Amino acid sequence: MSKISPCIWFDKDAEEAANFYVTLLPDSRIDRVTRSPGDYPGGRSGDVLLVEFTLGGQTFQGLNGGNKIEFNDAVSLSIDCEDQAETDRVWARILENGGTEIQCGWIHDRWGVRWQIVPHGFEDFLAGPDAAGAARAFQAMMGMVKLDLAAAKAAYEGKAA
Structure with a gap:
């Protein structure tokens, strides 16, 4: 992972977005999907919480934070x-x-x-x-x-x- 990785806040669809983004450019992939170990304001235990992905060689994070911003x-x-x-x-x-x-x-x-x-x-x-x-x-x-x-x-x- 890069020393700095932009984190993009999603309501509940970070994994869907990341899966789309990695189709845009070469050197792109899903690196890790982290599921929440407990309930949180935006979701429940077992929901996708964080998606780490690489897009064109740059690492990113997609966070399912709930409450669409x-x-x-x-x-x-x-x-x-x-x-x-x-x-x-x-x-x-x-x-x-x-x-x-x-x-x-x-x-x-x-x-x-x-x-x-x-x-x-x-x-x-x-x-x-x-x-x-x-x-x-x-x-x-x-x-x-x-x-x-x-x-x-x-x-x-x-x-x-």
Whole structure:
């Protein structure tokens, strides 16, 4: 386990969420499922209490704490996708599983967890040495829902419509 592992609070479906999350990326797996040795405010003895899982090589914990707490955009999970194809695949999987598209590469999964799905190299167009190109790429991004690497590149290069 990593020295620091983000812990995501769920009502009662941490195991279901973790089982879905590990299908999104290579180097992902369920590491351990801990059942509660006694009753607690969110559940009963024997219920799944904690799910430890690895997602893309990073360890996480899913805690069934009961009392659904709404997530917000203050914390999100950002995936640096290998390319546009991986971006499209991960985005589609989250969306097909009850996700909600937002804007600028943000999507919420069906549990309300916020994700940023970013094709590798996208930020290079926002931070490139050509300030006018970076501004064009930024404006293009502001109009996107799912990020499009080719469109950002075209905007940066001044080739976008």
